[in-house]
Amino acid sequence: QVQLVESGGGLVQAGGSLRLSCAAASGRTFSVYRMAWFRQAPGKEREFVATIRWSDGVTDYADSVKGRFTISRDSAQNTMYLQMTTLKPEDTAVYYCAAKGNSGLFTVERAYRDWGQGTQVTVSS
Secondary structure (H helix, E strand, O other): OEEEEEEOOEEEEOOOOEEEEEEEEEEOHHHOOEEEEEEEOOOOOOEEEEEEEOOOOOEEEOOOOOOOEEEEEEHHHOEEEEEEOOOOHHHOEEEEEEEEOOOOOOOOHHHOOEEOOOEEEEEEO
């Protein structure tokens, strides 16, 4: 397992920006194949936001965030980022980072092995 620690959430006005970080703090960090961001708004199910393949940085995004969010990673620091711009009130949620050690499904929650504790993002209108 890999321990994941998120940071960077907060309160921002609509149209603003935030950058989230997810550090793979300990554990079998060498076993990570892919990492991702998910989010969960109050009363809703957790949903896929973005993912990055650790070896080559290939990314994929949910349609709702394409063109506004950018996922990246710093392999040397074992850290993943989510740069969020043009934020909307509907982006308000707890954001979770996740990691998996193999290929296959990558947009569904059940595909991921390790999870962070979550960080709150609130976008005011």
